[in-house]
Amino acid sequence: MLIDSARELKARLTARLAEGFPPVVASDLGGRVWTRPAIGLAPVSPGRVHLAIRVAARADAEILLTGLDDVVRAEVDVRVTGPILAQASPSAGQLQQRTRPLVPGLSVGHPAVSAGTLGGFVRLGGRLAVLSNSHVLAAAGAGAAGDAVLQPGPADGGTPADRVATLAAAVPFTARANRVDAAVATVDEGVGADPGAVPGGPLGTTVPDGYEVEPDEEVEKLGRTTGHTRGRITAVEVDGVAVQYDDGVHVFDDQIEIEGLSGAFSAGGDSGSVIWRSSDRAPLALLFAGSSEGGSTGAGLTFANPLSTVLEALGVEWVSS
Known part of the structure; x- marks a missing residue:
């Protein structure tokens, strides 16, 4: 729709919200409290936009759009965001503490090193594993498959009681030019992990070449x-x-x-x-x-x-x- 038309519709719907529309009780939503949508404009082409509605759950948008004809509803861009939270990055001090479940950015290390960073998570033979450098998880090749990985790393107070994963593989260094400094350790049974807990939300699923x-x-x-x-x-x-x-x-x-x-x-x-x-x-x-x-x-x-x-x-x- 044209920008002016979208702004007019946005103003109408915003006014309905300001007037307390709709009169909803928790029982109408299966026990869930209705969350007010956010409303804006989403560009689709020069001079034309869709009405952008961001909701915690799709049912919230349906309540707001009740009574609008199909032509108008076709010009609405609804996206479900879930709860919107204030984003705060963990401090370096927090990342050096013992933390469960495991998340990206934490201090980790082989018992023979000081400490490095848990970069992220991968699948190895169907099992969840932590990804980091060889010099962090495998002591730059001095470690062996089956060795413990600690969280936090030894430099941050990690002890054998803080074991969270088992070294599975590390790419050995060569005398010629190397391509990677990398290793993986499978997450131990009973240790939780949250791969998507990154500032701003989960990273993309596709890794570019x-x-x-x-x-x-x-x-x-x-x-x-x-x-x-x-x-x-x-x-x-x-x-x-x-x-x-x-x-x-x-x-x-x-x-x-x-x-x-x-x-x-x-x-x-x-x-x-x-x-x-x-x-x-x-x-x-x-x-x-x-x-x-x-x-x-x-x-x-x-x-x-x-x-x-x-x-x-x-x-x-x-x-x-």
């Missing part, structure tokens, strides 16, 4: 040390990234480079964080290394493996929620 990732895209991550940060991709397909580990230097090819929009995008302990694209929340990369200098702000650069490469190397499937 590494070659579909473009420079200048804005991205976000949730990490154990610096929490929820935003940045932008400054380079892709980066070869020859030399990373210092406890056992020496390992070189990585085909990496993604990121810098923070305001200050550092990451710091030590954020390794293992999943990085997602801000525009559509598509999961893009697995953070594994960074510098303290460089970038346009001088706050350092972050390096990450394309997530599609990580999933292929481990033979796992991404789980968003």
